[in-house]
Amino acid sequence: MLCLIRLENMIKAQPHVYRCLGFCIFVIMSPSLVYADAFQIKPTVILEERFDNNRTMNSETKDPVYESVIKGNIAFSQRSATSNLTGSLHANVNTYYDDGEFSTNNNQFFRLLWTKKSELVNWGLHGKYRRDTTVRSIEIDQASEDDQVVEDFDAGLVQVEFRRNNLKLNPTSGIRINERTGVVFNYNFATVFYDDNVDGSGLFNYYQHRVSGGLLRELSERDSVVANAGAAKFWSEDNVDTTVDSYDLTAGYRRAFSKTSTGAVDVGFRHSSLSSSEQEFSNNGLLVRMSANYRFELSRIQLAAGHELKPSGSGSLIQVTHLNLKAKRKFRERVSGVMLLRAFERKSLKEESEEKKYYLIVEPRVSWRWTRWWAVGAGYKYRKRQEVDSPNDADSHSVFVSLRYSKKMDI
Numbered sequence: 001m002l003c004l005i006r007l008e009n010m011i012k013a014q015p016h017v018y019r020c021l022g023f024c025i026f027v028i029m030s031p032s033l034v035y036a037d038a039f040q041i042k043p044t045v046i047l048e049e050r051f052d053n054n055r056t057m058n059s060e061t062k063d064p065v066y067e068s069v070i071k072g073n074i075a076f077s078q079r080s081a082t083s084n085l086t087g088s089l090h091a092n093v094n095t096y097y098d099d100g101e102f103s104t105n106n107n108q109f110f111r112l113l114w115t116k117k118s119e120l121v122n123w124g125l126h127g128k129y130r131r132d133t134t135v136r137s138i139e140i141d142q143a144s145e146d147d148q149v150v151e152d153f154d155a156g157l158v159q160v161e162f163r164r165n166n167l168k169l170n171p172t173s174g175i176r177i178n179e180r181t182g183v184v185f186n187y188n189f190a191t192v193f194y195d196d197n198v199d200g201s202g203l204f205n206y207y208q209h210r211v212s213g214g215l216l217r218e219l220s221e222r223d224s225v226v227a228n229a230g231a232a233k234f235w236s237e238d239n240v241d242t243t244v245d246s247y248d249l250t251a252g253y254r255r256a257f258s259k260t261s262t263g264a265v266d267v268g269f270r271h272s273s274l275s276s277s278e279q280e281f282s283n284n285g286l287l288v289r290m291s292a293n294y295r296f297e298l299s300r301i302q303l304a305a306g307h308e309l310k311p312s313g314s315g316s317l318i319q320v321t322h323l324n325l326k327a328k329r330k331f332r333e334r335v336s337g338v339m340l341l342r343a344f345e346r347k348s349l350k351e352e353s354e355e356k357k358y359y360l361i362v363e364p365r366v367s368w369r370w371t372r373w374w375a376v377g378a379g380y381k382y383r384k385r386q387e388v389d390s391p392n393d394a395d396s397h398s399v400f401v402s403l404r405y406s407k408k409m410d411i
Contacts, residue, residue, distance in 0.1 A: 239315025
């Protein structure tokens with residue numbers, strides 16, 4: 001009942017957002033359920049005990065807590081000759097002992113990816129919804145092949161816990177002109193809004209729309225090049241009516257090293273202009289995006305890096321230089337490990353601004369699967385926040401053990 005009341009209040013607060021999301025899911029699911037193969041689901045439940053010596057990343061006095069975490073995850077997929085539908089639903093419940101009393105919070109994450117192809121036209125939709133807090137983002141099951149690291153470039157922005165909602169929608173379309181040439185179109189919508197009163201915290205609700213189009217040319221079976229042009233509009237009415245208009249041109253190269261290993265790089269320039277009731281300015285900058293995916297017999301490496309603009313809860317676009325690394329290794333038949341590394345620098349759009357923040361996360365994990373469906377694991381997580389010319393530097397160390405159950409089944 002509480003979940004239904006909460007969902008009703010969220011829909012009332014942002015009705016246009018949820019109508020759009022509901023319509024997209026309906027359009028996707030309807031034809032897929034009729035013509036697709038069997039519906040496959042993979043439920044996962046994880047029980048985790050954790051100690052964190054600075055949960056809120058407090059820069060003055062550390063905030064040590066013991067946590068009990070329940071993680072639930074349902075991954076689903078459905079495939080046919082012309083369409084694929086995959087997605088996952090995650091929920092975390094954290095209970096921790098702090099300041100002499102027990103506290104509980106819960107986070108959710110939903111991801112949906114749908115693609116449909118024909119001889120000349122391809123369609124797709126990628127949607128994400130995340131509900132978490134400014135102190136602790138949603139933690140998804142990194143043992144799953146389909147899950148990716150959740151990006152949170154506002155990590156460490158504030159040290160107070162506010163309930164946050166993040167929605168992203170990305171419909172795409174591609175049209176093949178001939179055997180080697182095609183055009184692609186993308187639309188991206190992103191919004192963040194807070195359930196709590198964030199007045200005076202430096203956090204603001206925001207929206208962003210982005211459209212882009214490009215030309216794709218296949219040079220060979222393994223190599224292709226792409227040229228893209230894009231335009232984006234960001235606005236935050238709460239932050240002195242701030243709007244940011246940005247335009248960019250990029251050129252990229254794609255390479256398939258093997259059937260299981262790929263790489264991509266995009267380089268370009270952008271022009272951005274900010275306008276608010278207090279200031280106006282514009283500047284230019286470099287855009288870089290790189291990614292690689294290597295799969296071997298016993299291991300897999302996923303790498304993503306870039307220097308680009310990202311929307312922020314600070315009420316404006318920010319310049320972000322980031323690196324994400326996820327490495328998985330199977331040591332023995334039942335023993336495997338995962339290494340996660342995330343690092344980013346966030347900087348104001350103003351060229352003369354010296355406001356910079358650095359954030360680092362390192363997280364190694366190891367697990368032992370003692371039966372087909374059950375596994376135990378352990379890990380360590382290190383977080384560090386550093387700010388230029390500021391006393392707000394902080395770090396955190398946490399260790400944890402876990403019990404995991406996962407089973408794949410057809411419906």
